[in-house]
């Protein structure tokens with residue numbers, strides 16, 4: 001029985017047949033490599049196996065059992081773990097929380113033990129990564145390692161690794177191979193996607209080669225020579241020699257660097273002549289990356305950098321003087337995923353492609369872009385295909401095409417062939433050499449010593465932030481580069497990958513924020529009371545808490561939606577509809593009002609359901625969907641009660657006004673709802689699912705989260721909570737009035753943002769939201785006690801929102817700087 005069997009898999013995308021009847025059989029205990037050019041269909045195939053891609057046809061069997069509808073969660077539960085080419089982790093979760101979401105139930109630790117468990121698991125694997133760090137604080141390397149660690153924790157029967165070493169250094173690769181061998185020895189079937197033939201020889205016994213969505217060969221690795229494998233991959237024999245190196249003895253310097261230093265690098269002095277390709281090498285984390293970025297003006301530095309004699313400082317000056325930088329962080333820093341191949345390639349050439357430097361013309365654009373795309377053999381359905389849908393290697397080619405169009409004076413490239421297939425690799429070397437041939441000074445950072453040897457005229461080996469060795473063409477060999485790097489950094493290589501950073505011990509989330517806001521509220525209330533003692537009267541405090549109750553409920557609803565990356569503009573109208581609905585049950589016996597509450601909550605949930613369906617099924621943007629339902633709900637409320645009515649009787653009002661130790665019962669209920677919500681968000685799997693969805697939908701889906709149901713649920717809960725806000729409002733006013741509630745939409749967004757939630761989703765705290773609602777209502781009440789006008793209340797709310805929006809920005813900038821400093825130290 002095979003551990004993994006894929007039969008007749010077909011997957012079509014618009015304009016592409018990504019998989020065309022593919023079969024793959026992997027046995028227990030073997031490492032089976034899947035090879036193929038960029039865009040051959042490898043990632044799609046393993047995505048099908050792991051349930052993140054739904055095939056159009058074909059059968060999937062794991063350990064002999066067939067799965068007609070595979071999902072990432074089902075795959076993981078049944079022993080198949082996939083490590084994606086780009087880490088599928090949600091940035092707003094901590095490392096420990098990610099583990100909770102990624103691990104199947106049978107191995108998942110409890111929430112309370114998650115952090116300690118993760119720390120222990122990572123330490124056991126030899127990884128020093130703090131479980132309390134947010135995923136967004138990890139480097140790409142660390143994120144890969146965390147994902148690998150999560151896969152290993154599931155004790156998989158089938159482990160799929162999609163180009164796992166592209167972001168790893170040699171020591172981490174060795175670490176990974178050791179693990180893979182141990183797993184295979186224990187009977188795990190390993191599927192290993194790679195473009196690197198030396199790796200293939202080290203780790204895999206069998207291989208399947210794919211081309212254009214079909215299997216073109218399968219067999220034992222040992223039965224094939226390197227040339228035969230390359231020929232199978234590319235479909236033709238390939239000239240594997242690097243482009244010739246020119247004689248540069250008469251060339252003039254273009255880039256000169258004098259005593260450049262900064263965070264993690266120092267004393268960098270180098271001069272690059274026209275036509276020269278200089279390599280930056282060294283064990284990852286020895287300052288070479290930062291030094292390269294400093295040349296582009298992207299990180300702070302001191303010292304002198306000149307281009308053709310003119311000193312440059314900062315990214316704008318660098319760009320003006322013809323310095324182009326090609327980031328290795330493809331997705332985060334280089335490609336515009338939603339834009340087309342044409343737009344991505346031409347992005348830096350807008351003036352060349354436009355008439356009078358103002359109007360872009362399609363013809364000029366295509367004339368410039370098409371040959372560049374063709375030269376690099378970018379595999380895309382057309383020039384209009386969004387770059388985000390291309391395979392990783394083809395995205396890299398698009399970036400190279402962009403750089404080559406600009407004819408830069410200096411080209412700085414990080415990891416030029418990351419994720420690129422053998423054929424395209426040579427194309428890229430050719431393009432870089434041609435650019436150099438036209439006078440560009442090229443600096444290439446790479447972890448691949450063979451590449452540096454073949455491509456570069458000179459290689460500078462970094463160690464502990466300084467240039468440790470300079471290897472010129474006569475002494476330039478892969479062995480020397482690796483030797484210089486390893487000898488210089490013996491300690492670093494021997495140690496496990498170290499981040500050295502510690503995450504803040506996060507409380508359950510937002511408690512500090514909630515406490516701060518609460519103290520601020522007390523201070524404002526205190527100051528107001530000094531000026532105007534009646535502020536503390538039980539009547540005023542009762543009203544203040546009742547007003548807080550409705551705002552808090554509506555804001556909690558808003559929070560749930562915002563956490564999933566949406567926004568709900570219908571909450572105000574739901575409040576109006578709820579007040580009106582409840583008012584029809586208010587005129588009978590007080591007991592009947594209970595039915596009114598249920599009816600109002602149900603109406604709110606229905607509006608939420610419509611919102612959710614419009615967003616998840618019809619794919620309407622949340623703003624549009626909820627605006628539509630907002631208008632609809634308000635219309636219904638006004639139809640039901642064109643004029644205020646449904647006055648609550650005295651007995652009902654008295655019941656609604658019940659207090660517990662002087663605190664309105666309604667407020668007590670709201671506090672309980674907030675505490676329960678807080679616990680659910682932080683401790684329940686569903687809470688993590690909501691946050692992961694808001695943080696990154698694609699990654700969340702790959703982590704096994706059912707993102708659409710999560711979004712749908714969020715809108716339904718928001719509708720019900722907003723309706724609850726309506727009931728709380730009715731408890732204050734005692735009258736059914738369709739004109740109330742609209743101001744709560746804006747106020748709820750204000751409360752959520754002030755409570756520290758990101759408007760882009762992924763974060764949020766119910767406790768902080770409750771405290772912020774109290775804070776906002778306290779301000780409103782204080783201002784009226786201090787005789788400020790209504791206009792002032794709006795001004796102050798606005799200023800607070802701006803302040804709240806700025807704080808996380810400043811914080812994340814500081815954090816980013818700290819990360820940069822530490823990863824290069």
Ligand SMILES: Nc1ncnc2c1ncn2[C@@H]1O[C@H](COP(=O)(O)OP(=O)(O)OP(=O)(O)O)[C@@H](O)[C@H]1O
Nearest residue numbers: 013018038039040041042043044389390391392393
């Ligand atoms: N979500 C998508 N939408 C449209 N097309 C897609 C999507 N995902 C993949 N494709 C297309 O399917 C084909 C196969 O892509 P896939 O990512 O499987 O290639 P790959 O062999 O893994 O390549 P690489 O080595 O570059 O990672 C490509 O042509 C790609 O553009």
